[in-house]
Every structure is written in structure tokens, then in C-alpha cells.
Amino acid sequence: MPQLPDAVMWSIPAFVLLTVLEVISYRIHPDEDAAGYGAKDTATSLSMGLGSLLFDFLWKFPIVAIYTGVYALTPLRVPVVWWTIPLMLLAQDFFYYWQHRGHHVIRVLWACHVIHHSSRKFNLSTALRQPWTSLTSWPFYLPLIACGVHPAALAFCSSLNLVYQFGIHTERVGKLPGPVEFVFNTPSHHRVHHASQGGYLDRNFGGILILWDRLFGSFAAEAERPVYGLTKNIATFNPLRVATHEYAAIARDVASARTWRDRAGHLLRGPGWSPRPEGPAA
Structure with missing residues (x-):
């Protein structure tokens, strides 16, 4: 198959x-209502992004081994040519939607993804606030490998998806023309996704396309101004604590649970779940 570049690595200078440029824009034209930038917050986001590059490199070895094994077993093959790449990107975006949604509604997966939502700011540096435990995402894309998509082609499509999403982490772009807002994930849609208000929670999971959210009932339009961050914010800029705080909270909850059902609930139910106090002792 042809050599495919890593779009994320090539896009780092951009x-x-x-x-x-966005920082300068806030200096020239400040917006009192916008989240803007904070020095400590930005430093944390950059640290999380650099750390994710290192950990993603380490996680790559077992993930590539699994994907390569599945690809070797399937008799199917999708050729990597000019007309199949858009189709593979569309399929990857579809499975990204379910991966992203799963990481919001299953707490042990949320522990990975919560890092990206931990900032109370919303700007381009927030896009770089990536998790260090992305090992939880690979199972969602196994159907693509089983259908004959080469692991390198999947990696290329995933990198294009991430590059696209960098540009939607901004408050400097308002709503775009109607057809664009209807089909694509935009800054307006993604501001909703990062908001902590009840009506905005667990909405707009799409990567490139917002059509998946419209199809599967998870879409919400931007109306009231978003309040960014978590429903229970963390008071730290320490990258290590940002990366691990939800795992630590899960460990405490599992240790204090009274039944095995409750222990499983703390892992597999939603982030806000808690057991009924009258549960019997294990």
C-alpha cells in the first residue's frame, strides 16, 4: 500500500x-464573555499534549500488534486508492462517534477522556489537552480492520480527524452558514460539547460530521453561553494529577463499595452514577 503521512505530526507547526495568533487576537480584541487564555491553564494543556505524544507512541506497539493480527486473519481487503480514502475517512468518523460517545457514558473510559474536558477555558490550546491512556480507544475500530482496512490507513484517517478537530476548539468563530452547521462539526457545536450545563451534557460527539449526532439523538444546538469544564471541576494544573484524577476517584469508589455489583457499576456505568445506600453488604 502507498506510504501515508501522519497528519498530526505534520500539522504541529500550524x-x-x-x-x-489566537492569543494575539485576544490581546488586540479582548472579549469579556469569552473564556480566553490563562497562563497556567495553557501550560497544562501543552504539557498534556506533549505527554500524549509520548504515551501514544508507547501504546502504539500493542495496538498495532492486535490490528495487524486481525488484518492478517480477515480475507477482506480495502485498496488504498484515491476514491477509497474518503470512504474510509467517513467510516472512521462513524466509529469515532461511537468511541467518543462510549468514553462519555462508561466511567472507566471517561477516566481517559475527562482530561480533554478538564479545562475551564475553551481555545485552540484546549485541543492539545489530550489523554495519556488512549489505549482504551482501539476496540471501537476493530470492525474496520476486520472489514479489510489496513491499520496504516486507519491511522491516517484518525490523524486527519484529529487535525480537523483542532480548528473547532475556539470561541473566535461564531456560527457558520446553515448547510455547514447542519452537516459538519463546527466551533459552535463543539462549544456545546465542552459545556458543563445540564442541557449540554453528553451532546455533539461527532468528529468531522455532526450528522451522526442528528441521526442518533445526541445533538444540541448552541443557545445559552457555555460554561466550560466539568460538573465537579478539579483545582489543579499539575499534569500528572490531571491525567490520573478520575482513575484515583474510581479506585476510591471501588474500594468503598459494598457489593460486587456496585464495584462493577463504578467502572461500567456513567460518571455520575452512585449505588443506592440500602444495598446489602458483600
């Missing part, structure tokens, strides 16, 4: 340049 990420840096656009972030600097």
Missing part, C-alpha cells in the same frame, strides 16, 4: 502558529 497548531503552534494558529494558537499564537
